[in-house]
Amino acid sequence: MEFGQNVYVVLCGFMVWLAIAPRISGPRYEDWFLAYMAALLFSLIGSSEIMMVKPVAFFFTVGGVFAFCYVVARSMVLIRIRK
Numbered sequence: 001m002e003f004g005q006n007v008y009v010v011l012c013g014f015m016v017w018l019a020i021a022p023r024i025s026g027p028r029y030e031d032w033f034l035a036y037m038a039a040l041l042f043s044l045i046g047s048s049e050i051m052m053v054k055p056v057a058f059f060f061t062v063g064g065v066f067a068f069c070y071v072v073a074r075s076m077v078l079i080r081i082r083k
Helices: 004-019 029-049 055-076
Strands: none
Touching (some): 004 055, 029 055
């Protein structure tokens, strides 16, 4: 079970979790972000339980963890241009 063999699954997981991530400018962003974080946490716990049977699910969720880190970093760094 090498990480190199499952790079495509990690990339697919990243894209799917990034697509369902809440938008910063959306209404009730805090509530949606909490739900997003809880869903990822439960998915990670569930996929770690079945890692020996279905390792693809675990690597898909690892892509979700990378997407979560990207969403957090994106929301923390704001670039503003003043005139």
